[in-house]
Amino acid sequence: MRKPIIAGNWKMNNTASEGVALVKQIAPLVKEANCDVVVCVPAIDIPAVSEALKGTNIALGAENVHFAEKGAFTGEISAAMLLEYGVKYVIIGHSERRQYFGETDETVNKRTLTALKAGLTPIVCIGESLEERETGETEAVLFEQIKVGLKDIEDIKEVVIAYEPVWAIGTGKTATAEQANETIAFIRKTIGELFCPKCAEKVRIQYGGSMNAGNCKELMAMEEIDGGLIGGASLKAPDFAAIVNFDK
Numbered sequence: 355m356r357k358p359i360i361a362g363n364w365k366m367n368n369t370a371s372e373g374v375a376l377v378k379q380i381a382p383l384v385k386e387a388n389c390d391v392v393v394c395v396p397a398i399d400i401p402a403v404s405e406a407l408k409g410t411n412i413a414l415g416a417e418n419v420h421f422a423e424k425g426a427f428t429g430e431i432s433a434a435m436l437l438e439y440g441v442k443y444v445i446i447g448h449s450e451r452r453q454y455f456g457e458t459d460e461t462v463n464k465r466t467l468t469a470l471k472a473g474l475t476p477i478v479c480i481g482e483s484l485e486e487r488e489t490g491e492t493e494a495v496l497f498e499q500i501k502v503g504l505k506d507i508e509d510i511k512e513v514v515i516a517y518e519p520v521w522a523i524g525t526g527k528t529a530t531a532e533q534a535n536e537t538i539a540f541i542r543k544t545i546g547e548l549f550c551p552k553c554a555e556k557v558r559i560q561y562g563g564s565m566n567a568g569n570c571k572e573l574m575a576m577e578e579i580d581g582g583l584i585g586g587a588s589l590k591a592p593d594f595a596a597i598v599n600f601d602k
């Protein structure tokens with residue numbers, strides 16, 4: 355019922371020319387995909403990668419968007435700037451932005467509302483740290499991130515949520531399929547309570563954190579997991595394609 359969505363998050367890797375070379379390798383490998391395929395790329399790569407994606411089934415995403423329409427925000431990128439290059443998705447509130455760049459649930463909320471208003475699909479990242487998991491705070495942390503980060507959203511099914519346990523990102527330590535499924539079920543239940551149960555059934559929730567060609571089938575087989583947000587493995591065409599083609 356929910357169409358799976360596999361998205362690459364290149365982070366601060368790949369210059370524009372490297373990015374173009376990568377999507378040229380990926381495109382033929384994923385053209386029979388049954389899921390939505392997205393690459394989220396550094397802002398400066400967007401013009402060149404946008405051009406390279408023409409005629410493919412891969413959609414373009416950004417890694418952040420500012421919440422103001424325009425103005426004195428040196429170094430920031432607006433939704434209109436992204437739209438001009440055919441960007442469809444935008445990652446918001448990645449744990450690296452929360453950790454290193456002062457992103458909070460409040461700024462996540464402002465960016466998400468702005469993205470939706472502009473017609474971009476936000477991929478909103480939430481997830482607990484290792485300490486929070488070990489002290490049994492996972493559900494409380496996620497509840498707060500959802501309550502504040504997704505406040506005032508009219509149509510919650512327009513949002514993609516990425517559950518990324520911080521301890522699983524770039525560490526090679528994946529949440530077990532059962533752990534990921536159970537936590538995503540909690541996220542869906544919370545959305546049901548805060549929005550409506552029917553809409554919660556329609557929201558796509560990805561897993562992210564050391565997802566790769568070897569573990570994607572097991573993760574994607576879980577009932578609650580609707581896709582993946584892929585870091586390291588999205589930088590290699592065969593690996594990313596293997597994840598996109600998880601059902602083949």
Ligand code: 13P
Nearest residue numbers: 363523524563564585586
């Ligand atoms: P890795 O796949 O490298 O663990 O990164 C996950 C991630 O942060 C995707 O946004």
